[in-house]
Amino acid sequence: MILATACSSIVEGRDTSPTELAPLTAAPTPAAPAAAATTSAPDDDAAAPNPTTTLAAETTAAPTTAAPTTTAPPTTTTTMPPLDVYDPACVVRVVSGDTLDLIAARFDDETVSGASIQVENGLEGELITPDQLLDVCVDNGVNDITGEPILERNAVVLSMEVMRQQEHLNVLFAGLGIRELLVDGISGPVTRQRLCAARLAMGLPVSTDDMVPGSEEEAALFATTVLPVPFTSSILSERWVLIDRTCQIMFAGEGIDKLVFVFPTSTGDVGFETRDQDRKPATRFNPALDNGGWHNSTSYPVAEDNPLNGNMYKPLYFDGGQAIHGANNVPTSPQSKGCARLRVEHQDMLLYWLGIGGEPTTSTRRINLTVNVQGTWVPR
Numbered sequence: 001m002i003l004a005t006a007c008s009s010i011v012e013g014r015d016t017s018p019t020e021l022a023p024l025t026a027a028p029t030p031a032a033p034a035a036a037a038t039t040s041a042p043d044d045d046a047a048a049p050n051p052t053t054t055l056a057a058e059t060t061a062a063p064t065t066a067a068p069t070t071t072a073p074p075t076t077t078t079t080m081p082p083l084d085v086y087d088p089a090c091v092v093r094v095v096s097g098d099t100l101d102l103i104a105a106r107f108d109d110e111t112v113s114g115a116s117i118q119v120e121n122g123l124e125g126e127l128i129t130p131d132q133l134l135d136v137c138v139d140n141g142v143n144d145i146t147g148e149p150i151l152e153r154n155a156v157v158l159s160m161e162v163m164r165q166q167e168h169l170n171v172l173f174a175g176l177g178i179r180e181l182l183v184d185g186i187s188g189p190v191t192r193q194r195l196c197a198a199r200l201a202m203g204l205p206v207s208t209d210d211m212v213p214g215s216e217e218e219a220a221l222f223a224t225t226v227l228p229v230p231f232t233s234s235i236l237s238e239r240w241v242l243i244d245r246t247c248q249i250m251f252a253g254e255g256i257d258k259l260v261f262v263f264p265t266s267t268g269d270v271g272f273e274t275r276d277q278d279r280k281p282a283t284r285f286n287p288a289l290d291n292g293g294w295h296n297s298t299s300y301p302v303a304e305d306n307p308l309n310g311n312m313y314k315p316l317y318f319d320g321g322q323a324i325h326g327a328n329n330v331p332t333s334p335q336s337k338g339c340a341r342l343r344v345e346h347q348d349m350l351l352y353w354l355g356i357g358g359e360p361t362t363s364t365r366r367i368n369l370t371v372n373v374q375g376t377w378v379p380r
Contacts, residue, residue, distance in 0.1 A: 083133070086143070086145060087142075089137075090135060090136060090140075090144035091134065091135055091144055092136055093131060093132070093133055094129060094132040094134060096130050098128060099114070099126070099128070100115075100126055100128060101114040104117055104136075110160070111138055111139060115156045116138040116139070116154055116156040116157055117136055119138075119154050119155055119156050120150075120154055121134055138154050138157055139153060139157040139158075158213075160185065161213040162191070163183050163185040165191075165195070166181045166182075166184075166185075166191060168222055169191075169195070171225075172198060172224060172227045176227070176259065176260070176261055177261040177346060177349055178262045178264065181194060189332040189333075190264075192208040192209070193208060193247055193248060193264060193332050195208070195209075195210070195211050196248075196249065197262060198221060198227070199217070200230050200246075200247055200249070200251075201251070201259075202220060202221070202228060203228070203231060204217050206244070206375065207378070208246070208378070208380065228259075229251075229253055229259050230242055230251055232374065233278055233279055233372065234279060234370065234372035235253065235256045236279065237255075238255060238368060239252075239253075239254055239369050239370070240252070240253060240279070240369065240370050240372065241324065241350075241370070241372070242372045242374070243265060243267065243277075243324075243373045244374055245267050245273075245274065245334065245373065245374070246377060247375065248266060248332055248333060249263070249265060250263045250264075250342065252350060252353070260353060261346070261350065261353070263350075264330055264332065264342075265330065265340045265341055265342055266330050266332070266333065266334060266335050266340070266341040267334045267336060267338075267339075267340050267341075267373075268322075268334055268336050268337060269334045269335050269336065270334070272336070272337045273334070273338065274322060274336075274339070274340055274373050275319055275322060275338070275373060276373050276374065277318065277371045278372055279370040280318050280319060280370060280371045280372075281371075282316055282317065282318045282324075282364065282367045282371060283317055283367070284316075284317040285314070285316050285317070285356055285357075285361045285367060286314070286315050287314050287357060287359065287360060288313075289360075293326070294313055295315055296311060296312070297312055297321075299337070312325040312326075312327070313325055313326025313327060313347055314326055314347055314348075314351060314357065315339070316347075316367070319371075322338045322340075323339045324339065324347070324350070324371070325339055325340075325341065326341070326342050326343065326344040326346070326347030326348070327342070327343070327344070330342065333379075354368065354369055
């Protein structure tokens with residue numbers, strides 16, 4: 001499924017209406033009032049003025065010259081012509097001073113980043129030049145400059161989606177003994193194994209496929225806050241182990257509502273498959289005390305795992321020669337001769353939970369564990 005990402009339009013230039021300024025004309029200067037000169041008595045003289053000594057000054061207003069009329073030039077604006085591209089709303093024209101990160105910051109969309117724009121446009125580096133056109137609607141399956149289809153997901157956006165899944169998987173599996181996923185945005189075999197285990201626990205169709213972003217199962221994953229107990233017959237036992245060959249994963253728990261461990265495992269390869277089991281009691285334990293816990297298989301004494309000490313660490317048998325045992329090599333695919341391998345530290349955790357590990361035993365009552373084996377491995 002391709003997830004289309006809608007992007008906001010980029011306004012390349014701001015359109016403003018020209019401002020028309022009215023012509024500025026200076027108003028005429030009003031005439032100065034006439035000035036009259038008179039001769040008056042001193043301040044202490046109260047007598048009326050002598051009419052023969054009164055002089056009437058005749059004044060004439062000076063002519064006024066009007067200021068010259070000036071008119072401001074009209075304001076002009078430049079409007080960028082529309083871009084001749086497939087979808088102008090998804091394309092920006094680079095201006096001087098732009099960087100990929102600055103362009104990305106104009107969008108309220110976490111998928112639009114400098115890195116995702118770089119990938120969307122097939123740029124070898126971060127260098128961009130003025131007037132260059134950039135497609136900013138990332139991961140929408142089309143080149144918005146030319147209209148040509150883009151068949152592959154944007155690698156940066158896809159990596160972000162995988163990282164969100166990895167982060168949530170680490171929350172769900174926390175405290176169950178399994179190592180945290182590296183949150184690197186790469187959906188490799190370890191991440192797909194963890195997705196498979198989550199599907200199994202949540203009752204979804206079990207597979208090691210990538211989880212499609214935006215799908216219903218991804219919504220179910222994010223809605224789950226506590227990893228459920230897988231629903232199988234194994235949970236009817238007091239203490240149980242569920243080995244799933246599809247996921248190459250092992251669950252361990254107590255009854256119907258307590259999940260104790262989730263461990264990666266590697267089951268039997270083609271021709272040596274780990275056999276189906278339904279609440280099969282664990283029957284025998286060999287701590288190999290004389291060799292630091294390492295026992296070399298009598299039937300398949302391969303030296304690849306630990307050539308000095310043996311290839312089975314503290315095996316716990318449940319069906320003849322098939323056992324759960326520790327190993328120095330636990331791949332994400334079936335590669336054993338029928339046993340279910342665990343990491344050495346995980347085998348120790350399992351035995352400590354069962355209260356055994358110090359001496360050999362063949363008592364099913366003392367071991368108190370049943371084993372279920374199910375699922376089908378599908379090579380990729």
